[in-house]
Amino acid sequence: MNEVFKELSQRDRGAAKPLKEKLDELKRQKAQEHIGVEWAQKAQALIAQSRLNLADAMAWQRDAARAGAPLSREPLAGLKAALAERVKAIEDLQHRVQVERESAVLMAQRIEILSTKSWKEAQAGIDGLRADVQQWQAQASGLADDPQWPSVEVRFPPMLEASRQQLQLVWDAFEAALAQAVAADADPQAPLPAVPVWADELRQARGIETPAEADKTDTQAAERRARAQAELQKALEALERELAQGHGKATPKAAADVRALLRSSGRLVGAELEGKANAILAQAGELEDWQRWRADQLREELVRKAEALMAAPEGQRLGGRKMQETLRSLRDQWKTTDQGGPANHALWKRFDEACTLAHKEVEVWLTQVRQQAEAHRAQRLAIIEEVKAWTAAHAGQSDWKSQIRDLHAFSERWREAGHLSEKAFAELQPLWKAAMQAAHVELEAAQAQSVARRRAMIDEAVALGEAPQLRIDAVKALQQRWQAEAHAVPLERKQEQKLWEAFRQPIDAAFQRKSSERERAVATLNAHDQRVLDAARALDAASASGDAQQIRAAQAALEQAMRGETPAREEAANAPALDGATPQAETAPEAADSPEAVPKPASAPARKLVAMRGDDRPGMKKAEPAGRDERRGPAGRDGRGARDAGRGSRDGWGDARPPREPRGAPAPRLGDAAFRAQRQALEHAEAALRKLAAQAHGEVLTQLLTAWEKRDPSAVPAAQALGGRGVTAARGSWVQSLGAAPSAAIPAEALLRLEMAAEVPTPAEHVEARRLLQLQLLTRRHEAAPADTWPQDVGRVLAAPFDAGSARRLQQALKVLLRR
Numbered sequence: 001m002n003e004v005f006k007e008l009s010q011r012d013r014g015a016a017k018p019l020k021e022k023l024d025e026l027k028r029q030k031a032q033e034h035i036g037v038e039w040a041q042k043a044q045a046l047i048a049q050s051r052l053n054l055a056d057a058m059a060w061q062r063d064a065a066r067a068g069a070p071l072s073r074e075p076l077a078g079l080k081a082a083l084a085e086r087v088k089a090i091e092d093l094q095h096r097v098q099v100e101r102e103s104a105v106l107m108a109q110r111i112e113i114l115s116t117k118s119w120k121e122a123q124a125g126i127d128g129l130r131a132d133v134q135q136w137q138a139q140a141s142g143l144a145d146d147p148q149w150p151s152v153e154v155r156f157p158p159m160l161e162a163s164r165q166q167l168q169l170v171w172d173a174f175e176a177a178l179a180q181a182v183a184a185d186a187d188p189q190a191p192l193p194a195v196p197v198w199a200d201e202l203r204q205a206r207g208i209e210t211p212a213e214a215d216k217t218d219t220q221a222a223e224r225r226a227r228a229q230a231e232l233q234k235a236l237e238a239l240e241r242e243l244a245q246g247h248g249k250a251t252p253k254a255a256a257d258v259r260a261l262l263r264s265s266g267r268l269v270g271a272e273l274e275g276k277a278n279a280i281l282a283q284a285g286e287l288e289d290w291q292r293w294r295a296d297q298l299r300e301e302l303v304r305k306a307e308a309l310m311a312a313p314e315g316q317r318l319g320g321r322k323m324q325e326t327l328r329s330l331r332d333q334w335k336t337t338d339q340g341g342p343a344n345h346a347l348w349k350r351f352d353e354a355c356t357l358a359h360k361e362v363e364v365w366l367t368q369v370r371q372q373a374e375a376h377r378a379q380r381l382a383i384i385e386e387v388k389a390w391t392a393a394h395a396g397q398s399d400w401k402s403q404i405r406d407l408h409a410f411s412e413r414w415r416e417a418g419h420l421s422e423k424a425f426a427e428l429q430p431l432w433k434a435a436m437q438a439a440h441v442e443l444e445a446a447q448a449q450s451v452a453r454r455r456a457m458i459d460e461a462v463a464l465g466e467a468p469q470l471r472i473d474a475v476k477a478l479q480q481r482w483q484a485e486a487h488a489v490p491l492e493r494k495q496e497q498k499l500w501e502a503f504r505q506p507i508d509a510a511f512q513r514k515s516s517e518r519e520r521a522v523a524t525l526n527a528h529d530q531r532v533l534d535a536a537r538a539l540d541a542a543s544a545s546g547d548a549q550q551i552r553a554a555q556a557a558l559e560q561a562m563r564g565e566t567p568a569r570e571e572a573a574n575a576p577a578l579d580g581a582t583p584q585a586e587t588a589p590e591a592a593d594s595p596e597a598v599p600k601p602a603s604a605p606a607r608k609l610v611a612m613r614g615d616d617r618p619g620m621k622k623a624e625p626a627g628r629d630e631r632r633g634p635a636g637r638d639g640r641g642a643r644d645a646g647r648g649s650r651d652g653w654g655d656a657r658p659p660r661e662p663r664g665a666p667a668p669r670l671g672d673a674a675f676r677a678q679r680q681a682l683e684h685a686e687a688a689l690r691k692l693a694a695q696a697h698g699e700v701l702t703q704l705l706t707a708w709e710k711r712d713p714s715a716v717p718a719a720q721a722l723g724g725r726g727v728t729a730a731r732g733s734w735v736q737s738l739g740a741a742p743s744a745a746i747p748a749e750a751l752l753r754l755e756m757a758a759e760v761p762t763p764a765e766h767v768e769a770r771r772l773l774q775l776q777l778l779t780r781r782h783e784a785a786p787a788d789t790w791p792q793d794v795g796r797v798l799a800a801p802f803d804a805g806s807a808r809r810l811q812q813a814l815k816v817l818l819r820r
Contacts, residue, residue, distance in 0.1 A: 036076055039064040043079035047086065052151040054345075057087050058352060065356050066363065090151045091345035093143065097156045100140050104163035107132060108170045113278065115174060116262065119181040119198040126178060133171050140164050228265035229273060235261055236273075239280055255281055298337045299347040306330055306354035310361075320365020327355055327362065376418035380428050383413055387435040395442070400489050403443055407436070450489035451499070457482055458503045465506030470514050475507055516673055528564060529674040535561040536674075536681035543681075543688040551685050551692075558678060564668050700818070701811055704734075709802045713739040722818055730791030737799035746800040749773060750793040751809050753786035757793075758816035763809070790817055 001023055008016035039060070046057055061080060064071060071080055110129065114122045140160055143149065149157075180193040184202050192199040239254040258277055262269075269277075309323065318326060334351060387410055394403060414432060457478060464474055482503060486496065535558040542554040670678070700717045707715035713735040722731060752770050755762050762770045777783065786793070790813075797810055 035064075035067055035069045036073070039067070039069040040075050040079055043076070043083060047079070047082055050150055052086060052090065054087060054090060054151075054153070057083050058348075062352065062356055062359075066359065086148070086151075087345075089148045093146055093148050094152050094156055095345070096143060097152065097160050100136065100143065101159055101163045103136055104167045107136060108167055109281075111170050111174045112259065115177070115195050116197055118201060119178060119185075119193070119195070122174075122178055122198075123182065126175070130175075133167065136167065137164065225268045228261070228268035229270070232258070232261045232265065232269055232273060232277060236277055236280055243280070295337055296344055296347065299334070299344055299351070302330055302334055302337070303347055303351045303354065306351050306358065309354070309358040317361065320362055320369070323358060323365070324362045327358060330355065372418065373420060373424065376420055377424055377428065380414065380417045380420070380432070383410065383417060384428075384431055384435045386410070387432075387439055391435070391439040398446070400443060400446055404490055407439060407443070410436070410439075446489050447491055450485060450491065451495075453485055454482070454499050454503065457485070458499070458506075461503050462506045465510035467510075470510050475510075479507075526671075528561075528668045529671045531561045532558070532670060532674040533677050536677040539681040539685050543684045546688070546692065548689060548692050551689055555682070555685055558681065562670070562678060701814055704814070705807050705811060707738060708798050708807070711738050711742070711802075727791065727818065730795065733792070733795040734798055737795045740799060742801040743799050746803055746806045747796050750796040751806060751813075753793045754790055754797070754813040754817070755809065757786035757790040758813040760812050760816060763805075 001019060005016055005019040005023060008019065042064075043060060046052060046060060060083065061071070064076070069076060071077065107129075114125060114129070140163075143160065144157075177193045177195050177198070180191065181195070181198045181202065184190040184192050185205065188206055192202055235254065235258045239258055242254050258281060262274070262277055306327075309318065309326065317323070330351075334348070390406060390410070394406075397403070420428070460478055461475075464471060464478065482500075486500075490496070491499070535554070539551070539554040539558050542550040545551075700721050703715060703717045704722075707713070716731065716735050716738065718731075748766070748769060752762065752766065752773050755770065756774070777785075794810070794814070797806065800806075
């Protein structure tokens with residue numbers, strides 16, 4: 001069939017398809033036979049074990065179905081039924097152990113309640129109680145004789161043995177006390193039993209005053225009864241509260257407290273309260289059954305959800321991944337339910353069968369996923385082979401642009417070749433990288449040679465730019481060579497842009513230098529531009545000096561020069577040396593005639609008339625622009641300027657508005673060289689000031705942390721150096737904190753408040769504490785926010801001993817807070 005299929009697949013694929021399906025079916029059957037033999041051996045090994053683990057037996061069926069074993073055919077079908085019968089027998093045995101344990105508890109409660117009644121009533125019912133105890137003992141012993149007893153879970157045998165011992169102790173004590181009561185009734189000299197109710201009853205029969213009757217005549221009897229009733233009432237309220245809330249863990253202790261009070265003070269409480277106590281104790285005994293019922297309810301809900309997965313129509317069922325996640329979630333919920341109460345193996349069997357049936361859909365999906373993964377793997381291997389073939393075919397070629405496009409296309413196909421598992425991707429990725437690296441060898445070599453040639457052209461550009469005479473023809477030829485190289489060998493965009501900027505910069509600088517020389521040669525630089533250039537050079541020198549005061553002073557001088565204002569020292573130097581002071585008004589004309597004075601900008605030329613009045617009204621002139629009316633005044637159409645000028649105060653026509661201050665003359669226009677120089681100088685100055693401010697801020701923080709480490713108050717920086725809001729007032733408290741003896745430990749809340757005020761991240765180990773503090777601050781309505789109290793928090797931290805980790809956290813917070 002294989003040979004026929006190979007021949008037909010080359011001629012007629014449609015005719016070869018049935019053969020392919022039949023071959024696949026035969027392979028699948030053969031594989032299932034091998035799998036069936038393997039899982040049959042595992043099942044026989046499980047059945048042969050003297051002690052069978054339920055988890056292993058249940059996992060066999062699930063794992064066999066997941067592996068694709070034919071569970072519906074022999075011998076797996078018979079082995080599956082045998083395992084199911086043995087599992088059911090073990091589950092029934094474990095259930096019987098739980099029933100016997102509950103029966104022992106209820107029987108002990110019967111004995112305890114009977115001990116609170118008359119001894120005669122207990123004597124009348126002891127025969128039936130003895131028969132029940134003996135029957136229970138026989139049933140408990142019969143469980144241990146069951147052949148499946150070694151296979152039960154390890155927690156059940158100790159549980160049954162503890163119930164047997166406890167019931168036997170209670171029964172022996174009850175039987176001995178009752179025999180002693182019977183003997184004391186027959187012989188007045190015999191000792192009384194240890195049961196308080198029976199002892200009081202025998203005392204009354206002998207005519208002896210009982211402690212209860214003696215208490216009636218005693219003044220303390222009422223107090224004892226009231227105290228006993230109050231204690232019992234309190235215990236009953238606690239038990240009722242636990243029953244109402246359904247707390248299974250706390251209910252047994254509360255019930256034990258009530259029983260202890262009944263045994264010790266049962267004769268002091270009234271019949272009504274005693275009856276109420278017995279009723280509540282009965283409810284407490286039913287609580288455990290309720291918990292089991294609630295757990296069964298949750299399990300039934302999970303069973304319904306599992307069965308509903310396959311009950312939905314074919315088109316409305318969950319997909320493969322969704323089905324897998326849902327099954328995993330349902331099994332996790334079942335495990336959680338089993339942890340809260342005893343297991344229910346009948347419901348578990350239904351649940352496991354429903355999950356196993358639904359898992360078949362997941363297996364189909366997993367099969368499809370595996371097939372897709374294999375197809376994607378084959379596709380990627382084909383791409384790798386194509387890259388290798390392409391590398392061999394393009395060896396020695398120099399069309400680098402085409403090669404880059406082809407390699408980019410290969411990369412795009414690799415990215416779009418479909419999803420792979422992490423293991424498969426880790427296996428194929430090195431092969432892909434090796435193939436692409438081999439394909440890039442010649443290209444990378446050509447690019448390296450191109451980069452070397454471009455760097456040589458950059459050196460030529462630098463030499464041309466530094467030459468005393470700029471050769472335009474050489475620059476054009478060099479630029480043409482660069483363009484030809486860029487078209488021939490493409491580079492990565494960032495690298496190519498970086499090389500181009502390095503190539504262009506010396507040529508641009510040479511052209512700028514030539515332009516500046518041309519400007520100087522033409523002598524178009526006026527006195528105002530010269531002053532701006534001088535101020536810009538002074539600002540550059542101040543920026544290089546690293547002195548903030550000099551930089552600010554140079555900035556102010558540059559701004560004055562740009563506005564056309566003469567500095568005070570220049571005015572003093574240009575002023576004539578006179579014996580006395582000369583008024584400014586008298587020296588102004590002389591300064592205007594001086595050649596050193598700044599030339600005032602020329603007045604703007606008269607605007608050309610655009611619109612002419614076309615009417616011939618009296619007083620109108622055609623040579624005046626439209627929109628002016630001499631009769632209404634120069635202020636506007638209604639002469640509002642003249643009218644407002646005549647107004648007085650509010651008592652007259654209105655409030656007299658002060659006249660507007662005249663605007664200053666506009667700053668003279670700068671030339672291109674002066675404008676570029678002042679802009680570049682200001683940018684350098686701002687950068688230098690920012691750098692100096694950052695350095696000063698870091699030095700101040702270092703000094704403060706050093707003062708904390710050495711606890712030296714004198715080393716605390718001055719308030720002006722610290723800066724920030726509230727630092728001037730808080731510096732004194734910081735000095736006092738460093739001067740005093742250190743406290744026991746660093747307050748964690750102070751550091752958290754500082755980090756919250758500065759809005760900086762908190763270390764991972766303190767994130768939960770920060771969230772808790774934020775929640776607490778939300779509840780403190782009138783407390784100041786951390787942003788308002790950070791100086792005090794810094795003082796609290798400085799008052800504590802120095803710690804390197806806390807110092808880093810304090811430094812991060814103060815970096816932000818001291819700059820505000």
